[in-house]
Amino acid sequence: MKHSQDLNEDVGEILLSEDQIRIKVVELGKRISADYAGRELTLVSVLKGSLPFMADLMRQIDLPLRIDLMEVSSYGGTATESSGLVRILKDLSAPIDDRDVLLVEDIIDTGLTLNYLIRYLRGKNPRSIKVCALLDKPARRLVEIPIDYVGFEIPDAFVVGYGLDFGEVYRNLRFVGVLRPEAYES
Template structure:
């Protein structure tokens, strides 16, 4: 029987490490946003797993909303540089403290275009929380306010991250074997 685990070269961040880091981030966010009107904004599809875990780890009242924003397409493994909003927020951001929840901050192109768009909607603040950051690939001047793990420049999947809509449901972050995404 086929197992997605067979396509993984090695595990970069274990399920236990993810759980511990999400609880740590949730505690920090709870402290930082106590008494504020917190809105967690999940950037779909990749952040859905992280968002579900993070919102349960946040111990203060918060609302959630979702956006679909893309600078990747299909089986592309690198950003196209073009950012489009496919599904916009339902919530009014006026005066609210917005925390963008992302799976990975890679080149930074998507968020560098999205943050100014959200700031034009008069929120109290806009900050970024990502479970993974790849600073070696950063092409835009943007950094996360909350970060789980810095990862090397390897093709990672799992915990919401995909390759061609596969592997999102792995409970860990793993490095995909090159032959899987290069077609060798």
């Protein structure tokens, strides 16, 4: 994979500006604060893509809350995946039994990872699990899972920035942009 030194050059179009994202995060924070009023919430961020979203969202929620992080292996089809199955690379650091959990995701496309995570987390007996995703790409959906809080529904394009990567690059862009095909087509 080859990327430009100036990452902005690889972006064909800014889909969501920094301002649009900031306004939406505030809005989501207000909704979540209202919905969970009087309760204690655990935000679970799915590494690595949702990290910026999680960091911004948690500061817009006016509730006592805990945060936790999870990371799962992604499909790569290589021989290094000895089991051929998704693995938890980083599990929760605290129990969630009888707690209200909000799973924070950067983007939902096929829903395969989310489906796995929800099944996994349900096994830890939380009081409730809901999902908050900054981006929803319904055109790619395989597993239909209700997403309780959606920032933006986006078209079927390869997006990077604000945590989203291609080959571990572009996560630090402050906006969400569509990657130019030249950046991923060798």
